[in-house]
Amino acid sequence: MTNDQLKEKINGWISGLEFPENKQYLEVVVPAESLLKLARLLRETPETAFDYLFCLSGVDYGKQLGVVYHLESTTHNHALVLKVKTDDRVNPNFDTVCGLWRTAEWHEREIFDLLGIKFNNHPDMRRLFLDDEWVGYPLRKDYKDDINIIER
Amino acid sequence: MEEIFQDIIIKKSDDYIINMGPQHPSTHGVLRFELCLLGETVKYIIPHCGYIHRGIEKMCEKNTYQQIIHLTDRFDYLSAHMNNEAVCLAVENALEVEVPERVKYIRTILAELNRIASHQLWWCAFGMDLGALTTFFYGLRDREPILDIFEESFGSRLLHSFNCPGGLMHDVHPNFQKKIKDFIKYFRKILPEYDQLLTGNIIFQQRSIGMGILSKEDAISYGVTGPSGRGSGFKCDVRKHHPYSAYSKVDFKEILYTEGDTFARYKARIDEMWESLNILEQLVDNMPAGDYTVKMKPIIKLPAGDYFQRVETARGELGCYIVSDGNKNPLRVKFRTPNFSNLFIINKLASGNKIADLVAISGSLDLVIPDIDR
């Protein structure tokens, strides 16, 4: 499917989505509540069949926190970038997609560990790299560590 | 959704737990497997990582793009060149810089040399995992000429931060082409020895055929890429499907096996060495003359936006995701490292098998721990 057809398809499922400019991939910004719905449709509809999640990144944009899903279909060879953002920096949470793409389970744990974004219904929401007693989330922009991080 | 979560681990208080790692000969680094055993059989495996997490992604946010490259060497140290290349390509694509043909050729040659060297080391270590200690010396012996080529051109053998945005740090040594040609000749002669020593061995085949079968669906869902994924029939060769550098100019096969067992992953890697030799042969004679770099500004600022670059390392797909806000430092850099995804399939593959099979399976996934921990 070409990007325009994909856009049309996604608009057919959920209206009013934002498609920011991106030279490489088609990009969609999804509200957190319809993330799982859209992800499931993208994964399970035969025409889209996004079965390969090749990157899952958490991003701290400064004010907002977001999660970026890079999806690809191994059958149709089209790619898509899903983005979710939240303003909530105290208790940010999104729905997990690890039932759709199993690789997401550990990527989400990593994001929880380093950015503090919780994923609802995740089977094993523990820290991945750091100790369970670690305070703070190191990849956030406002994380302070006087010993290990040298401010320049 | 429930049926997809079949492999979720349920711990019980009377499980016989044994810690394999962080210091263990066959985890190839500081990784810890928490194994639950039932006699010799492994009930479940919980990987614990983070023992050597260095926060490279956080460091990247504080550094300029030229500096980031030197950090990328350090995650998958056996595919150092490909890691460098990912960042360079991402930056070059973002700035829409066209690098000279010569640079593309040299990068591709280096990537393939690096891939062969990495697979050689994997072969050594895999043999060791299975108890065939002689493989180690054969592999290391043949890896030496490649490291010599690296040393001659860049002064370092393992972590050669030779790429920079826009091209290379300096031109390659005049002996470069000749040495590679010698190496191709040498290695074509020596590679069948690997098969004689290990592949044809009946014990080896019994240990690997039909062990740890990974289905294609699981490979895609778990994101198992590289030779491990291609051993299951997952067409995931980035070189083929999203060509970069000079890969669009060479003719090569994507190695695919459909069995998905340890032996298929093993064969995929052995065949990849042959294929890399083919690629090298096609490139090394046609290296165009020209500049080794384009003029870049001393301070690189990427326009605000997201950039993603996919590169095939020796272990699978490396994704470099750069979010820029227009400053000289990136806002966020995320590396989708192949081993991170490849590791977590281990519970699915090895649970229900014997401890010895766990060692063989984790060996066949070719884990490099710093790549998981970053």
Place this chain on the structure above:
Amino acid sequence: MDFNIYDFTSFTTWVHNALTSSMSPGWAMFVELAIVGVVFIAFYAVIGLYLVYAERKVCALIQNRKGPNRVGPFGLLQTIADLFKLLMKELIYIKNADKFLFNLAPFIVIIASFMAIAALPFAKGLHAIDLNIGIFYLFAVSSLGVIGILLAGWSSNSKYSLIGAIRSGAQVVSYELSVGLALLSIVIFSGSMQLSTIVESQANGWWIIKGHIPAIISFLIFLVASTAETNRGPFDLAEAESELTAGFHTEYSGIKFAFFFLAEYMNMFIVAAIAATVFLGGWMPFHIPGLDGMNHVMDYIPPFVWFMGKTAFIIFIMMWFKWTFPRLRIDQLLKLEWKYLLPLNLMNIVLIAFIVLMGWYIK
């Protein structure tokens, strides 16, 4: 045939007579025992150390390396230096180990291998005891070592050690059968369990030649099974360093570790010596009937050299195994024994009994 020039019987009788003439028979016996003990300890140390050296050299040969070549000429003193290193190393104290059994285990292992040497005929008249059930004795004693291994694994209170010990137990108990049955085939051929008689019966040809096909089958089975019984690669599951770090001796250090290490090499020597004695004629020279000239030349090579040469040949084969094969898995190991080696062995024994009955072997 004239072996009298190298017959040690007269020498040992002379020593015995000299001792009994100068002291009471009890004391004479005691002194003899002491002499034998000292000789064996020295022999044990030398053989153990040089087997380690040989293994390193063979391994280096297979792996395109040089091996030890710095300490002494050709690195000959390397293992002696290693021994001093091991002697000086700290014996690590393990808090939760069963101390008595933990300390006892290496001695059991080493004593078991000591006892086996006693029955080996090194040359005519050169053995400590010539039991009339020599094979039976060797067979019994060489399996004692597994008790030490099991104790080591259990008492060191480590999970890796325990798994290694369990594996070793399963392995040694199964392969014992094949070792025993393979030796039994030659007992049927020679009609004796006494090692000296078995050797004498090979004066006109080694059993592996005289017994043709069934003897060769037995020899191969013995080679495989004895490699497994000594826990050597490709059957080194009890140590399996890529799985269990070091198996049953994970927690041992210094000289106690060296005991296990030495015992492993001595066991290898013992099984190779048994194979040489039973299948390859022990100290008997190589003879081809009819070629008297060559046979005489062969007779002038001392029997001790013949014995050690044959043993070294089998040790070399066992080392070759270890350095080229990957390790088996525990279930494959047991399957090999119970499904292939044991039935083959039993059929082979029936075949041998039939052959001996019909007299279809070279007499």
